[in-house]
């Protein structure tokens with residue numbers, strides 16, 4: 001399988017790989033969204049400097065080399081606005097893949113992540129032959145739960161105190177969609 005370089009979600013949204021040239025813009029975005037992101041994501045605290053951000057960019061290059069991730073940066077109207085990742089959650093043996101995502105606060109409310117997920121899921125159920133895509137979401141994270149529901153994921157149950165975020169153990173609700181259930185979204189975001 002050849003590496004996917006970009007995924008065009010629609011006329012405004014593109015997913016692409018980061019390069020070191022993106023490090024400063026990305027770090028600034030995370031730094032200015034620290035409170036918004038840190039509430040739900042365990043990795044935010046670990047990004048404290050430009051070098052930390054460069055470290056993440058290096059890990060994406062490794063995932064790209066293994067052909068185990070899709071282009072993670074979400075570009076909206078030519079600006080970096082967030083990311084959607086699959087690498088850490090990819091289990092080729094069982095054809096299962098998890099998705100994680102984040103979006104800068106100012107870009108919420110436009111369907112950007114819902115449609116970016118939809119495009120990634122189309123690819124996962126396509127070339128990679130994934131059978132199950134899963135999301136793990138803290139039940140209190142209403143915006144993220146709404147994404148799972150909008151995309152037709154099925155709620156399976158709660159994995160108790162399975163994430164440590166800001167020194168607190170959070171329950172995680174598990175959602176999934178199977179290849180046999182997934183319908184191509186068909187429509188455009190607009």
Ligand SMILES: CC(C)(COP(=O)(O)OP(=O)(O)OC[C@H]1O[C@@H](n2cnc3c(N)ncnc32)[C@H](O)[C@@H]1OP(=O)(O)O)[C@@H](O)C(=O)NCCC(=O)NCCS
Pocket residue numbers: 036037040041101102103104107108109110111112113114115136137138141143144146147189190
């Ligand atoms: C979770 C998160 C990505 C959700 O962002 P979001 O903007 O609500 O999600 P989307 O980009 O899919 O946009 C959906 C919103 O756009 C609206 N929207 C507008 N046009 C739309 C369209 N064409 N299609 C779908 N939704 C559309 C929806 O109504 C919804 O807004 P509402 O909830 O106010 O009704 C964001 O809040 C975030 O990054 N949070 C912090 C990190 C985090 O929690 N990550 C997930 C951990 S599990």
